[in-house]
Each structure stands twice: as structure tokens, then as C-alpha cells.
Amino acid sequence: MLQQTVAATVKPYYAKFLASFPRVQDLAAASVEEVCALWAGLGYYARARNLHKCAQAVTALGGFPADVAGLQALPGIGPYTARAVAAIAFQLPVLPVDGNVERVSARVFGIEDPLPRAKPLLATTAGRLMDDPAARAQPGDFAQALFDLGATICTPKSPACQACPWAEGCVARARGLAAELPRRAPKPPKPHRTGEVYALIDRQGEVLLERNPPRGLLGGMLVLPGAPPGPPARWRLAGRVSHVFTHFTLDLAVLVARCRHLPNSHERAPAKTAPVPSVMRKALDAALSALEAGGNDD
Numbered sequence: 118m119l120q121q122t123v124a125a126t127v128k129p130y131y132a133k134f135l136a137s138f139p140r141v142q143d144l145a146a147a148s149v150e151e152v153c154a155l156w157a158g159l160g161y162y163a164r165a166r167n168l169h170k171c172a173q174a175v176t177a178l179g180g181f182p183a184d185v186a187g188l189q190a191l192p193g194i195g196p197y198t199a200r201a202v203a204a205i206a207f208q209l210p211v212l213p214v215d216g217n218v219e220r221v222s223a224r225v226f227g228i229e230d231p232l233p234r235a236k237p238l239l240a241t242t243a244g245r246l247m248d249d250p251a252a253r254a255q256p257g258d259f260a261q262a263l264f265d266l267g268a269t270i271c272t273p274k275s276p277a278c279q280a281c282p283w284a285e286g287c288v289a290r291a292r293g294l295a296a297e298l299p300r301r302a303p304k305p306p307k308p309h310r311t312g313e314v315y316a317l318i319d320r321q322g323e324v325l326l327e328r329n330p331p332r333g334l335l336g337g338m339l340v341l342p343g344a345p346p347g348p349p350a351r352w353r354l355a356g357r358v359s360h361v362f363t364h365f366t367l368d369l370a371v372l373v374a375r376c377r378h379l380p381n382s383h384e385r386a387p388a389k390t391a392p393v394p395s396v397m398r399k400a401l402d403a404a405l406s407a408l409e410a411g412g413n414d415d
Contacts, residue, residue: 120198121161121363130159144172150328153337154392161363162338162394166331167193183207205257212247213260214240217267222246223299224271227288231300239299307361313370314341314397316388316404317350319379324388324401334362338394339384341371341401346383350374355407360396367396373404 118127118134134155138144144152149169156165170192175181181202182188189199201213212218219236222228222243228235246252252259270277276295278284289295317325325346326339345352355373359366379385386392388401 118159118164120164122159126159130155138172141172142176144169145176149331149337154339157338157392158395158398160395162336164193166337181206183209185209185211201260204260208255208257210247210253210256212244212252212256212263214243215264215267217264217271218243220273220299221263221267221271221283224276224289224295225283225287227292227294227298229294229298229300231302234302235299308365309368310365311368311370312343313372314343314400315345315352316341316355316371316373316401317346317348317376317379318373318388318404318408319376319385322388323379323385324391324404325379326384326386326391326393328384335394335396338397339386339392340394340397345372346380348376348380350376353407353411356403358396358399358403360399369396369400371400371403371407373407375408 118131137151137155138147147169149166152169153162153165156162159165171194174191182190183203184207185199185203188194188202189196194202197213197215200211203209203211204213214222219232219239222239223235226242226245228239228242230238232239246263247256247259249259266281266283270281274296278287278290278295281287281290284290287295289298325342327342329335329338329340331337352372352374355371357368357370359368361367388405391397391401393401
């Protein structure tokens, strides 16, 4: 959950997720729809699907692999997560490199090459920190100490160099570059896409939904239809919503209509609490606001 999501957002999701799936076997036995429903709002739903596949793989193996290669072979686990689990759970002398560790490495060793091109160099250079006997003796504690150093002292802006235990040997501090590193290459503008969704809501406040295919954008998630569903209805524009995805921005026109009964051929859920991804929640909120403002006539 902490990949691509901040800790403050994750905490309530994590607690609810663990309450629903206290053991890896419980997660493996759940359906992917149940898993994605508890993930709604966190985004990057491929993570939820991979987590579910990973739980099934671990259950089939009878437990977690205790080495980096075995961990990285699991669905959804890349080099960083494999090394984090290896260091923290199994005390293997490896260093997981996240954004905090990249930043510390760039500053301590004075690496001025811009990201993302510098990522391999920063990872290799950060690995030299594991040469310290104390780091190798307690790799899990050392990794988490590095995470905390980057998050609280060696911060992206206005680093607190005066409080840093490595200030004396920091190359970037000596050069007066601490606040400038790591450098980043300019990002290209994100593509802009448009579309429309249809919110058909019945007298009981339930909305008609469709489930996306397992793969692709919002894979396996419940969403509003992108074309008018079958029942005849008087559609009206409820407004427009915008959402920023990793690689593009999406603007949606939201059309809304009332009906007395939803067709049995579609999925449904209460419009106010439907387990839908964030962009669909924005669209549903716009639809509900338009209905409240314009009355409830069919």
C-alpha cells in the first residue's frame, strides 16, 4: 500500500485490510473483487491484484522465500520490496533503495547526475553504506534508519543538515548543494484524455455499475458505464470531473438520470457508498449533487 501512497492515507486502509485478511491464507482465499473493493480509493489497482496473486503464490509455497531472488520472483514484488522484506524480516545484509535512500545517497556522495537516469548509480553507491559492520549486523534497523533520515532530516526541501549525523562527511553539504540534490530531468507534459460516464440511479439510491476487465486501467474494478445503459432515461449533464493518473490526466463528462428500477442484468451498489475507484467517486458525487440540486423527478 505504501508504494505510490503516503502513510497518512494508508493507515485506515491497512487496518481494515488486516481485519479482513489477518493471514496470508485468508487473502489468498478471497476473490480479487473482494480485494479490490477494500483497495478502492488507494489507486494503482494493479498493486491489489498483484498482492492477491502474491498471497496465492506464498500459500502454495507454504511460506515466504527467505532470499532476495525468491522474494523477487513473487508476483508484484520488485527489487525494492524484495530487499526491504529480506533486510527487515530476514535480517539479510542488503539495502532497499527508495526515494529517501536515493536522496541521502545523492547528497552524501555528491552525485549530480539527474534522475531518473541516475537511479542505477545511486542504488550502487548507496549499497556502499552496507560496508559498515554495524549496518551488516542489523540490516533491518539500518534500512529503516535510512528511511527515517531521509523522511525527517535529509528532506527534499530545506534539509536539516545541522541535525544530520552524517553532516561532516556529506559531499553535497561541503559543496553547498544539499538542497539541490538529487537533480531531476524535466518531466514531459502528461497526455490529456476525455470521456463520459453515465450514472443511472434508482429510487432506492442505488446506482448501476459495470465491472472492468481484469487487466488495464482500473482493472477488475466497479465503474460507471462509459455508454448509456439499456433502460430508457432522460440524461442530463451533471458536470465534469478531472483526475490525474500516473501517465495522463482524464476529464470526464458526467451524465445522470433517475429510474424507478435498475435492470437485473447489471451490478449495483448504494450510490453514496459504492466501492468504486477515486475517479468514479468524483463522478458519482457530481451526479448525486446534480440530482439534489435539480429535484428527483424521473
